[in-house]
Amino acid sequence: MPEKKRKTPKLDELEKGAWPSFVKEIKTAAEKNAMAEDLLGQLERSYEEKIGHWKHGGIVGVLGYGGGVIGRYSDLPEEFPNVSHFHTMRINQPAGWFYTSDVLRKLCDIWEKHGSGLTNVHGSTGDLVFLGTRTEELEPTFKELTDLGFDLGGSGSDVRTPSCCCGMARCEWACYDTMALTYFLTMHYQDELHRPAFPYKWKFKMSGCPNDCVAAIARSDMSIIGTWRDDIRVDNAAVTEYAKSGMNIERDVVGNCPAKCMEWDGKEIKIDNKACVKCMHCINAMPKALAPGKDRGACILIGAKAPIVEGALLSSVLIPFIKLEPPYAELIDLVDRIHEVWSENGKNRERVGEFIQRVGMGNFLEAIGVEPIPEMVAHPRENPYVFYEEFFEEESEENPKP
Amino acid sequence: MAEQASVQEVADAMYKMIKDSMGQKKWKATDLTKAVNELFGERCDKNIAKSAIRDLIESGKCVYTYFGGSFIEIPHKEGAEN
């Protein structure tokens, strides 16, 4: 039990206001955990001095794994000895983040025994994050986690823990089984998840429909987003009910369709499905009346990332529609070809999106053996000088330049 | 066709490369794979290189480290701990 309560006037400010505060949680943990107590001290010091006091990275991990542990050390170990080591462990979360309360209690017990007791459920990577432990506690924690049926997730230049929305478990709009695919990818890429072999990180994120609840389009190197290719299903009687209950269908549904492909005559909704861009707006607005079509699958997009080394990128279309059912052979074949080309030619710390920008989408597609199609055009052409290979061939063989 | 190199042979060659360049160069898994492919030619493919890396890590002769990206090194005292 820590002896003294620190004065933390700056952190105390963060407890004020309407929202839950991480400071309150750390203070609660500090009542029985010395690491949490020193964490408060170091954090207050950082707020006073406006600089961080963590050193990051290094050599720590569990035997055989190259990911799952993020080394962290205090640069003020004499002052805050209990956080001289403060490593993070990433625990591979179950697909869709489903736990029993019993298992959550057991996870917390493990962490109170071996670490600070502080968790982040869930971190932005998707994993369940254990915050703060010492090097010598890593292997014992890992042993207890594996005994409970859990494993570490990814970190470093590896396949990061795949994550997904709750999909078919809870959501009628899921166009494929996101949880099944997430589990499959996690198991299929175990080697790549635990043994970093890429130029930099690789993230898969799976959303069941274009609402994209896991923000796959912004946060994953490969975004797998559910979609459909037949017509939106319409129940006109239910549309009329919405109108009767006061919804302004013309203004709030038809008027906000980005493709301007809907019409409402007061009795019926008509959709030009060929022009629909599957934005989900109309379906979200009238869930009782409209639903995605029945011919469902996913769109595969490539190249998103948050700004770390370079700026942020959104992913862009690679495969407009694919059926996603076990054994997912077509998807795995595609992913393996991309990994091979990127591993062979990518620079250190170059995400696949940056790699594509550097070599050009045309060269990338050629290298992975995918034909270019109009759906891949991410934005209008900027360069008016377009060269066609056929033109060059004709010129060189039959009509040489003078 | 030449006989395939053994995993042990490739692991030993990788270990030597890492050891000989300690303090001068950090090796990524892809760099090691390329280097042994060059050294052994058609006697070594990607799967042998992958198994060799796995052997080096699981035997504890090498460890993964993280300095911006992931590297493979001979275990040493943690710099950040000092």
Ligand code: SF4
């Ligand atoms: S992304 Fe779509 S399918 Fe998944 S939970 Fe959100 S709305 Fe439902």
Ligand code: SF4
């Ligand atoms: S899904 Fe979007 S684009 Fe398609 S009809 Fe509805 S609002 Fe229009």
